[in-house]
Amino acid sequence: MPGIALVGTQWGDEGKGKVTDLLAGTVDLVVRYQGGNNAGHTIVVEGERYALHLVPTGVLYPHCIPVIGPGVVVNPQVLLEEVDTLEGRGIDTSRLLLSGNAHLIMPYHLELDRVTERRLGKNRLGTTKRGIGPAYADKATRVGLRVQDLLDPKIFSAKLEVALKEKNLLLTRVYGRLPLEPKEIEEEYLSYGERLKPFIADTALAVQKALDSGRTVLFEGAQATMLDLDHGTYPFVTSSNPVAGGACAGAGIGPRDIDQIIGIAKAYCTRVGAGPFPSEADPTDAEVMVEVGAEYGTTTGRKRRCGWYDAVAGRFAARLNTLTELVITKLDVLSAFETVKVCVAYEFEGERYEEMPPHQTIFNKCRPVYEEVPGWKEDISDARALEDLPKETRSYIDLLEQVVGKPISWLSVGPARDQIVRLAAE
Ligand code: GDP
Ligand code: IMO
Numbered sequence: 001m002p003g004i005a006l007v008g009t010q011w012g013d014e015g016k017g018k019v020t021d022l023l024a025g026t027v028d029l030v031v032r033y034q035g036g037n038n039a040g041h042t043i044v045v046e047g048e049r050y051a052l053h054l055v056p057t058g059v060l061y062p063h064c065i066p067v068i069g070p071g072v073v074v075n076p077q078v079l080l081e082e083v084d085t086l087e088g089r090g091i092d093t094s095r096l097l098l099s100g101n102a103h104l105i106m107p108y109h110l111e112l113d114r115v116t117e118r119r120l121g122k123n124r125l126g127t128t129k130r131g132i133g134p135a136y137a138d139k140a141t142r143v144g145l146r147v148q149d150l151l152d153p154k155i156f157s158a159k160l161e162v163a164l165k166e167k168n169l170l171l172t173r174v175y176g177r178l179p180l181e182p183k184e185i186e187e188e189y190l191s192y193g194e195r196l197k198p199f200i201a202d203t204a205l206a207v208q209k210a211l212d213s214g215r216t217v218l219f220e221g222a223q224a225t226m227l228d229l230d231h232g233t234y235p236f237v238t239s240s241n242p243v244a245g246g247a248c249a250g251a252g253i254g255p256r257d258i259d260q261i262i263g264i265a266k267a268y269c270t271r272v273g274a275g276p277f278p279s280e281a282d283p284t285d286a287e288v289m290v291e292v293g294a295e296y297g298t299t300t301g302r303k304r305r306c307g308w309y310d311a312v313a314g315r316f317a318a319r320l321n322t323l324t325e326l327v328i329t330k331l332d333v334l335s336a337f338e339t340v341k342v343c344v345a346y347e348f349e350g351e352r353y354e355e356m357p358p359h360q361t362i363f364n365k366c367r368p369v370y371e372e373v374p375g376w377k378e379d380i381s382d383a384r385a386l387e388d389l390p391k392e393t394r395s396y397i398d399l400l401e402q403v404v405g406k407p408i409s410w411l412s413v414g415p416a417r418d419q420i421v422r423l424a425a426e
């Protein structure tokens with residue numbers, strides 16, 4: 001299976017980092033294709049915890065080449081800090097490849113993300129304030145600066161001047177902020193460029209060559225299907241395409257290069273930031289999920305909103321990503337409950353919706369239809385085979401498989417690399 005895409009099927013933080021890390025043991029390249037340092041992917045290896053925001057998860061294995069593709073937006077300061085932190089912990093980052101076509105997150109993007117959120121007040125999206133939306137907006141309006149511009153000071157300076165002229169007007173006249181100094185930004189960014197130079201490459205070509213020679217490439221999604229700019233709960237979404245199709249444009253490959261598409265889902269559901277969430281649990285149950293599942297954001301530290309598994313969203317993600325299989329994570333967290341609920345459909349004004357409602361208003365106002373099944377009230381974190389799991393846990397997994405309509409290949413029962421139950425040959 002040379003091309004594998006791994007995508008989130010909910011609202012992010014499904015445990016993509018953990019599963020990518022598991023797969024990375026046997027793949028040659030791990031490629032990030034969208035998003036930026038709004039992502040936070042946590043990996044726990046031999047008691048050591050790594051929180052990666054930009055560097056692809058494969059970096060932890062010496063045989064694996066981590067690639068940041070053209071579709072990613074890169075804050076060079078954050079990238080270099082991450083590289084330094086990894087090096088400081090004895091991880092070799094010299095194999096990292098960074099696309100020259102990737103767009104840069106600039107200081108004014110961070111500032112604009114902050115001020116627009118403030119201005120939206122109670123209507124704010126609850127972004128990660130990492131400058132993601134403004135950076136992608138500049139890319140779309142073709143005034144963005146790219147990683148390759150760092151290698152040409154003249155071009156960099158000219159493009160920055162054009163961009164800053166407009167941004168400073170916006171910051172000073174609309175938002176009442178101080179203007180930003182081009183010289184300061186230029187000096188700072190060109191010095192990042194010096195350090196990033198050895199990593200900059202034609203990553204799309206490198207990935208294609210790897211695929212052509214039969215090497216295995218894993219495309220590591222960030223964010224998730226329900227946060228997708230085109231398919232998620234707009235406007236409460238991120239500004240890129242985390243769906244599997246996004247891997248093609250964002251990494252620079254064709255659709256026929258992807259052979260396997262793995263969807264990651266928590267055994268329940270979480271969401272950070274604002275926006276509709278039909279299966280959000282009542283405060284008592286949500287608090288149990290937060291405490292047992294340590295549901296605090298890897299990037300912002302915000303408490304995640306928690307709810308029950310949403311099979312309507314699950315089916316939606318299965319279809320949009322053409323999933324070949326599903327991996328269920330954090331199953332151990334549900335051990336805390338006497339009974340476990342699955343949202344199998346939505347209801348609005350007497351009508352039942354088995355599929356995602358076509359109109360956002362319905363999704364906003366619908367109520368969940370639950371199927372409630374017995375819990376297992378037993379620690380399952382040491383399970384390593386299906387036989388180790390209580391029959392109630394196995395019934396729950398059967399139910400998920402049935403309501404989503406995709407085979408489940410792995411179950412994760414704890415944050416560590418070895419806390420995994422393999423159900424089928426992957
Ligand atoms: P990602 O953004 O999809 O990579 O997910 P995050 O890393 O943001 O959030 C998932 C959190 O759950 C991290 O703290 C992981 O260490 C943790 N985690 C992953 N799988 C499991 C699991 O099966 N059980 C438990 N209890 N924690 C897990
Ligand atoms: P990983 O890869 C969870 C959410 C934010 C906000 C919305 C828009 O770790 O799963 P943005 O800063 O992207 O403009 O914010 O998207 N969000 C995430 N939620 N996990 C993530 O990444 C997220 N990245 C962005 O909370 O609601």
Ligand code: MG
Pocket residue numbers: 012013014039040041042298
């Ligand atoms: Mg995360």
